[in-house]
Amino acid sequence: MPNERLRDALLQRGLAVEEVARATRVDPKTVERWITQGRTPYARHRHAIAGMVQESENYLWPNAVTPGRKAEISGSELIDFYPHRHSVPNDIWTRLIEHSKKHIEILLYSGMFLTDDPSLVKRLKGKADxxxxxxxxLGDPTSREVARRSEEEGIGKTTLAAKVRNALAFYRPLSEVSGVQIKCHSTTLYNSIYRFDDEMLVNTHVYGFMAGHAPLIHLRRLAGGDLFETYSESFESVWQTAKNPKW
Structure with a gap:
């Protein structure tokens, strides 16, 4: 079976088979087999290719690492754990944004705590530039999922939708900025996800509690790990179903 993830990653980076062959010091036909036949490269080759395409080895070759080793690596991806999101020091959020060089990805319903920072839009524009x-x-303010979550938090059926609309108004200046994409989703949100390159904050959702009072885990991506990649793929799944907001 062809390795479509590897094929797509190489295409996205504009890398030819010959370039990969030179970097890994193998025959181009070997690289072709990695792509077209789904052959698994040796660990040293996987590491080199993952670095070239800036993807994790676990994403490119999901079955290359044994379950036991994958669990061990995934445990090492956990940097810290906070019993409540509001207990995360502000300087961590600032550092993660400022140090991002490739990706910032945010999945939530409203995230009004972020909009408390009036400089956020300017800083995000600077990062995009x-x-x-x-x-x-962001959540779709007209969706039943947002209304249900609002009721589950005990703040009334329409309160969260109003917060989402406020958040949309806050981020609207970024809608015309090159490199920034904003969409609305109507999925059941089990976790809010904040990705900054190879670090991620995952805010779990707990029934009956507002997100700020729910636990948060801080992850750092490791080659061969599974935890970071799980949440990253979840973000992608939601992104594929989301729609452009109705400004």
Whole structure:
């Protein structure tokens, strides 16, 4: 079976088979087999290719690492754990944004705590201007999922929808900025996700509690790990179903 993830990653980076062959010091026909026949490269070759295409080895070759080893690596991806999102120091959020060089991805319903920072839009624009790709997923304020979550938090059926509309108004200046994409989703949100290159904050959702009072885990992506990649793929799944907002 062809390795479509590897094929797509090479195409996205504009890398030819010959370039990969030179970098890994193998015959171009070997690279072709990695792509067209789904052959799994040796670990040293996987590491080199993952670095070239800026993807994790686990994403490119999901079955290359044994379950036991994958679980061990995934445990090492956990940097810290906070019992409540509001207990995360502000300087962590600032550092993650400022140090991002490739990706900033945000998945939530409203995230009004972020909009408390009036400089956020300006800082995100600056990151986009420097080449960082930014994707923001907000809830669809007209969706039943947002209304249900609002009731589950005990704040009334329409309160969260109003917060989402406020958040959309806050981020609207970014809608015309190159490198920034904003969409609305209507999925059941089990976790809010904040990705900054190879670090991620995952805010779990707990029934009956507002997100700020729910736990948060801080992850750092490791080659061969599975935890970071799981949440990253979840973000992608929601992104594919989301729609452009009705400004």
């Amino acid at each position: 420097s080449g960082v790709k930014i994707r923001i997923l």
